[in-house]
Amino acid sequence: MAKHDPDLSRLFHALADPTRRAILTRLAEGPAPVTALANPTGLRLPTVMRHLSVLEEAGLIATAKDGRVRSCVIVPEAMAPVRTWLDEQRALWDSRLDRLDDFVMTLMKDRET
């Protein structure tokens, strides 16, 4: 039953934390060095680095080092499997509603005859 999709699990896990979501929102405006991401969080740098690791492992951000400065950039296409999963769920739900509609219509027709 449990379809093995570790990528999707990693994505949802990465998005389940408010600090990580805030970092993504900041990076949607443009690349930023780690220190600039850390400052507004009020968290210690090692904590922020751990959050960035989770985001990077999920593929949501990429980081690159230029001298002593590590910069982060968002990878927006990494969100695609999340959208696909949500769309699949909605399609399942919609098709169930359609089947219920058909069933009710059949019941009503049966009553008319």
Next chain:
Amino acid sequence: MAKHDPDLSRLFHALADPTRRAILTRLAEGPAPVTALANPTGLRLPTVMRHLSVLEEAGLIATAKDGRVRSCVIVPEAMAPVRTWLDEQRALWDSRLDRLDDFVMTLMKDRET
């Protein structure tokens, strides 16, 4: 920086597990008793009950007891904040791309003159 949105964190956390996602997919087809949800997972009932609790706390499912049988039903509208957040992120990203486009156009015009 970290906007406090515990509902969104709970939703993403609930979706971060393959067993919980499989249960939601099954429930998208219609309500089901707990035992019918547990069987295909190959997991012990208490483990499945814990997964169901996480889904219920996130608002993604509702459960009701009829005699000795506990049944579960999906609450599809509970997914709305996830979709809203994804749409907001995409809008931020798109507006950044638009600004980059404008910037490149300005550069090109400057070169022409």
